[in-house]
Amino acid sequence: MISENSKRKISESTIRRLSLYYRVLSVLEKENKETVSSKELAKREKLTPAQVRKDLSFFGSFGTRGLGYPVMELKKQIGEILGLNRAWNVAMVGVGNIGSALVGYKEFQRQGFHIKLIFDNDQRKIGSNHKGIMVSDIKNLAKELRDNNIEIVIIAVPSTVAQYIVDDVVSAGIKAILNFAPVNLRVPEDVFLRNENMSMELEYLSFALMNLFEGRLTAK
Amino acid sequence: MISENSKRKISESTIRRLSLYYRVLSVLEKENKETVSSKELAKREKLTPAQVRKDLSFFGSFGTRGLGYPVMELKKQIGEILGLNRAWNVAMVGVGNIGSALVGYKEFQRQGFHIKLIFDNDQRKIGSNHKGIMVSDIKNLAKELRDNNIEIVIIAVPSTVAQYIVDDVVSAGIKAILNFAPVNLRVPEDVFLRNENMSMELEYLSFALMNLFEGRLTAK
């Protein structure tokens, strides 16, 4: 059971690690492991056992001393916390390179993120079938989002138009937006906006290699 | 000039923010701004001015008191730090949904990440032309990586085979790997491995919405 202290502020990094735990637990479930210790969980994610226990402790106490955590049950609990035990209605705006790839990305489906609508402004794409979903005209964005009870919108349009799209999305009452355009977008206070910056990790590697060459740094 | 105190350990978040500054500076450059203050830079990234100055101070002192930072010069300096003022030879392994989209992703090009080789194991894809690059047989992976002086490898293959690929990549002497497969990979101590977990941000939004419904949390 999720304890009431969950009202306390949870750090972003804890949530991100919860995602990691969830994934490892899925693997462990497939391996038919009944229980897992914080030590084992930590090892698989290159974290410390204390970190794992602390993270989980924010939400309740799921383990058994001397034994560890029940794999299936813990996965279910984390799923509950992250909202993965339910389906989310998602819309994709923009079906260029990235948008198109994401529509076909099975992992989203598996996690309960169901892409129900696809939008584009390209007349050649509108009306065409994309992995079983009809591409809608972006002109009808706000109305269609409302009519279809969309809860999360993914933005995969060129940077130049991303802000206009977001304004439209916000006007439709959407409270959660995932942005793939490499640009900073403005949203009202009550809207959650997350950015997926595809170049950032490459840049980190670039930085790491630079420092490696200059003899400043090692990988770990 | 980059000062010698750059030998101190730089935190991951500082590097990530450097990426953000770089992007903002590119925009400011296009807007023909000559200088920018830490205040303005902070505002654009929703950070504090102190944060911006502290981040930069790890690498040297680039600003002028009373005036701010010279846009072009600072961009150049950050580019130097992140290794963006040079070209990197990159290889893509796997041209499914994601791999294929990334090969066509202009932003990588712009930042100096040049995808020189593409690998797949699908006979129908091997030999075919993908955005001007011939798809190679994954059997020749290690040899081709060496022969073409590849420095960074992007993994976009199914989770089930990702570890085998990585082992092969490592055996070719590659020191920097970006992994898009939703799985934890093992690499030796001296290899930089970064993971791009496409579901993580969606899961964060999912968590945020859950808490919003339960009245626990606001967006900011």
Place this chain on the structure above:
DNA sequence: TTGTGAATGTGAATTCATTCACAAATTCTA
């Protein structure tokens, strides 16, 4: 049923990151 070993859950200690606050430097104005 008792003892041993294992592993959790959590305050306290520590480490790490961010923000404060201000002297120093420089621009700008008149």
Place this chain on the structure above:
DNA sequence: TAGAATTTGTGAATGAATTCACATTCACAA
């Protein structure tokens, strides 16, 4: 040329996240 207005750069202070360390709990074996 002097005084006002900015804004940097950075130690010090604060705040946040991680790790430590251990009492507590439980499983399991004999």
